Amino acid sequence: MATARKERTASLLSRFVKNWGGFEELIANMHKTGDVSVQRDVKLTGVRGVPRQIDVLVTHKRGPYEFKTIIECKYWNAKIKRSHVDAMVTAIQDLNVSKGVFFTTKGYQSGAKKLAKSAGIDIFVVRELTDREWGGPGRQWEFCVQVITRSIGNLKLNNAFVVQATAREQAPHFDVHIVLGSGEGRTETPAFNAQKAPHDCTLEYLLETGSRKALDQVTIANTTFNGRTDCVVYMKIERVLMPFEPPLQVKLGSAWVTCPSIEFELGIRVDQKQISGDRAKYWAHAVAIEDCVNEISYAAGKRHTDEFATIQPMADAKEQATDGRGEEVKNGSFIRIFSNEYFNFAEVSRLTPVVIPDLMSLKPTSSDAP
Missing domain, CATH: 3.40.1350.10 (Trna Endonuclease; Chain: A, domain 1)
Structure with missing residues (x-):
């Protein structure tokens, strides 16, 4: 190839x-x-x-x-x-x-x-034009791209109880309705610490950060499926446990609920696609011009959609190598994109879950929990 x-x-x-x-x-x-x-x-x-x-x-x-x-x-x-x-x-x-x-x-x-x-x-x-002069990864490009989307199901507030003025009423099960993602239906459920001091986060935020941390542990670097061909792969993690110390307080409706930990199943969807293209097809002409007297190189080109052509000096190769942009993406690279949206958990509800011991106790960092 x-x-x-x-x-x-x-x-x-x-x-x-x-x-x-x-x-x-x-x-x-x-x-x-x-x-x-x-x-x-x-x-x-x-x-x-x-x-x-x-x-x-x-x-x-x-x-x-x-x-x-x-x-x-x-x-x-x-x-x-x-x-x-x-x-x-x-x-x-x-x-x-x-x-x-x-x-x-x-x-x-x-x-x-x-x-x-x-x-x-x-x-x-x-x-x-050289591949470097076209700009990384070159005139022709070819990547394997994976878009990874999450889903949360079977959410549990473990050992939760309702906080009242005079007593604590045990309530082992709560009907928690939340919607994650950036859509219009997204919910915002306030979360507080044990002293009821306000905290700049929500239950949705905690679940999003916790599920992303779990996703990072599950995802295997540079893993492709089905020979890098186009496909959709599903996975389901049986149990992600997020403990809180001090216990977390969440406002559900008019009730204050305290729980020491949150537990959920994590669904993972991987949309894999092989993409390729040729930048030259967008250009009526695109060439390099070398000034043999002054030793300056120019890029001359005209896109099909442009009215006029352009001739511009090219950046010095040494300057390009030290411009602080980091390593270029190379042809054949594997690119992984993590989506902030969430798919319907019903898509993985019938899958046999995968048990990964490292995820049994996912302790949040100070930025993850109040």
């Missing part, structure tokens, strides 16, 4: 350029940024009276001033020679234009580079 991806990447420039005429068209389109006038295959007559064929003519007007740049497009199998640059110097003088530029795909001989630098002629090499 990696070999096929490399071959497809290598053929991208040939997709934009079919022949020498296509190369001229590419260079012309690159310069259509909206700031200049661009003409292809133009004939200009100089002071000597000799017509000269110009591959691409770029005209830039600013107030009463007009600047013309003539561009030679060489889609050759050999490097540009000094004699070609020398001919460009003559053409600039004869046509009285502002600038001369070369574009090629094969490079320049040393003599051509020296003359171009001394004569003020820009010389560029057009090449493929």
Whole structure:
């Protein structure tokens, strides 16, 4: 698969350029940024009276001033020679234009580079963008993505009792109605500590943080299912126990309920999908341009949806490597996304639960409980 991806990447420039005429068209389109006038295959007559064929003519007007740049497009199998640059110097003088530029795909001989630098002629090499220049993970991407969703069922307030002014009435079972997630139906059940001091949390918050902690213990890193193909996998954890010290107090309706621990079953749904794509399909053209005199690289491109093309300097590779973004996601990576939404516990109610001893006593941290 990696070999096929490399071959497809290598053929991208040939997709934009079919022949020498296509190369001229590419260079012309690159310069259509909206700031200049661009003409292809133009004939200009100089002071000597000799017509000269110009591959691409770029005209830039600013107030009463007009600047013309003539561009030679060489889609050759050999490097540009000094004699070609020398001919460009003559053409600039004869046509009285502002600038001369070369574009090629094969490079320049040393003599051509020296003359171009001394004569003020820009010389560029057009090449493929590297994967790093496309931006991680590259032009083509392929991942295995898992979206993990939770569900809570059979919630119990263990050894709970109602707190009254003069007595404590044992109440082993409470009808607790809660709705988790970020939807409009979400409930907010106040939770307090044993001294009844307000605490900035709810029963819903405790269940969400506790179930996420349990989920982290259950989830096996970099685990895929069914050969990384698209599938849905369910799991159910028999018992997640959350003890509280001091005991938790929850307001259910008009009653205050105290309980030393909460217990529930945890349902897990894993939606696995293999995704891939090619960034190049969104671009009419996308190439790198190397300035062989000033040693600066540019990214030139135009999306299918854009009116104009862009040519922008590319960040230095060393700067990209130290820009603080961390390690890039690589092709073939396994990506896990934890959803804050909850699915219906009925989807896993008939599954045989998995018993994991480490989850039998999930003690909340100070941020999890009042």
